Amino acid sequence: MTMGEERAFTGGMLAKSIFNFVCNYFLLLAIALFMVFLKQGGDYADYLAKNLPVLFFTAGCLFLLLWIIYLYYFFEKKFFLAEMKNIWLIFLILDVCILLAFFMGNYVDVYARPVALLALLALFLIGYRDAIFLNIVFAVTMFILDVFVEYDVYVATGVTNGMFPSFMLTFIAGTFAVFIGKSAKTRNQILGTGAIIALPTLAIIFLLKISDYANFADMDTLLSLLFGFGGSLFSAVFLLAFLPIFENMFSVLTVFRLRELTAPESKLLKRLISEARGTFNHSMTVAQLAESCASALGENVELARAAAYYHDVGKLRQPDFFTENQTDHNLHDELTPELSADIIRSHTKDGYHLITAYHLPKFFAEVATEHHGTLPIKYFYAKALRMSDGEINVENYSYQGPKPKSKIAAIIMIADACEAATRSLTDRSVENVERAVHAIIQERMDLNQFSECQITMNDLTVIKQTLISALTGLYHHRIKYPDLRFSRSGVEDKGGKVND
Secondary structure (H helix, E strand, O other): OOHHHHHOOOHHHHHHHHHHHHHHHHHHHHHHHHHHHHHHHHHHHHHHHHOHHHHHHHHHHHHHHHHHHHHHHHHHOHHHHHOHHHHHHHHHHHHHHHHHHHHHHHHOOHHHOOOOHHHHHHHHHOOHHHHHHHHHHHHHHHHHHHHHHOHHHHHHHOHHHOOHHHHHHHHHHHHHHHHHHOOOOOHHHHHHHHHHOHHHHHHHHHHHHHOOHHHOOOHHHHHHHHHHHHHHHHHHHHHHHHHHHHHHHHOOOOHHHHHHHOOOOOHHHHHHHHHOHHHHHHHHHHHHHHHHHHHHHOOOHHHHHHHHHHOOHHHHOOHHHOHHHOOOOOHHHHOOHHHHHHHHHHHHHHHHHHHHHOOOOHHHHHHHHHOOOOOEOHHHHHHHHHHOOOOOOHHHHEOOOOOOOOHHHHHHHHHHHHHHHHHOOOOOOHHHHHHHHHHHHHHHHHOOOOOOOOOOHHHHHHHHHHHHHHHHHHOOOOOOOOOEEEEOOEEEEOOEEEOO
16 A cells, blocks of 8 residues: 555545445444344343333444444554445454354353454454454453343343353453464464464353352363363364455455465466466566565565566466577567567566456556566667667657556565576676665666655665575575596596596
C-alpha cells in the first residue's frame, strides 16, 4: 500500500465502510437473537419480553464494541477499511467463531469451546497485532452474549459462577495462540499449536476446580480437563478446516497458501521447469535474494519469495528469445532491434495475463508487470543507435511500466537485475559485486523508478548490503582444481603418469 493509496481514503469509502459496519452490526444482533431462540425454545418471546432492558443493554454494548473495532482500523490502518471485503472478513470470522462457541458450549461442554479459533484465524488472515486486538473483542463479546442468552441463570447463581470462566479461557487461550501460532509455517505445526495452547486452558480449569475442595477429585473435574484439552485441539482442527475457505473467499495469501503456490507441483511452475529451465533457475535465485532483502527490511518474506518465483513467467510465451534459455544460437541476431525490444518487454504483460489466466494472486501479476518499471532495454537501444544515423527515441526501447508500487516489487526489481549482472561477471570479487549492485540501484534511482513505492534511502542501503553479502556467498570464488585423472593403473597428470 503506497502513501498515495492511503491518502485516497475518500468520503465515499468512509460512507461505504460505515454502512458495512452497520450491516454487520444488525447481522450480529440477529445471531444473538437466534442463540436465544435455540436456548429458550418455546419461551423465546416471553424471555425477550421479560428481559427487554437486558436486550437493549446487550445491543448497546455490541454497538460500542463494533465501533471500537472501526476506530482501531480508522486510526491505525485506515487503508484496510478502503476495501469492503476486509470488513466482511473480520465479521465473518467473528460470526463463525461465536456460533461455533455457542453450539460447542451448549451441545458438548462449555470447556469444549474452540476458544482460540478466532485468534488463530485473525493471525493468519489479517495480522499479528490485529489478532491480539480482535481476540480481546471476541472474549468480551462472548461474555456479553453468554449473559444475554442465560440472564435468568446469572441472576440466580451470580456472574462468577456462570460463564465468567469462559471469558478468561477465551482471552488467555487466544492470546497464547497468537504468540505460539505466529511461528507455525506448516499445517502440521498448527496441530502442535493446538496442543500447546491446551496448557494455559488446563491451568485455568484446574484453578477453577481446585476452589471446590469437596468435589475437586470427582469425575466432573476430569471431564472438564478433557473437554478443555479437546477445545484447544478443536481450535486447531477448525482452523485447518476454515482457513482454505477464507483464503479462497477473500483472496488472502496466508503462509500456507504461499507455500503451496511455490511448490514444484504448482501448474505454472511445472511449465517453467519444462519449457524454460533457465528462467526457472534464475527465478529461484532471485527468490532467495528477495527473501533475504525482505527479511532484512521486515517485509513479508513468504510473499517476497513467492512473487519472485512468478516474476518472469511471461517468458513462457517465447522462452528461446531470452538469454538464460539459449545455448549457442541467439535468435535476436536475425531480428531488428525494434522487434527484439518488443519481444523482450512483452514478457511483463504476458506474465500478467498468464498469472491471471491461472487464477493466481493479483499481487503476483502486479509484480510481473512492475519488476522492470519503465527502464530502457539497453542492449537493443545501443544496437539501434549503432545501426542508425539519427537519434533514437529511447521510449521505443523501454519497458511500459508501471513502476514498482510496493517494497517487495522494488526488491524484486533490484534483485532480478543484480543476479543477472553478477552472473555475467568474469571476476566475482566482493569489490566487483559491490560495484555492480551499487550501479544498478543508482541507475534506478536516477531514472526515478522508486517514486511510487514507500522505499527509503535507508531501505536501499540495507538492500544493497544484503545483496552484496548474498551474491558473494552465492557466486563465491572457487579454487582451480588440478587436472588429474585417477584410474586403477595410477594417476594421470597432463599426460604424465605417477603410479600408486
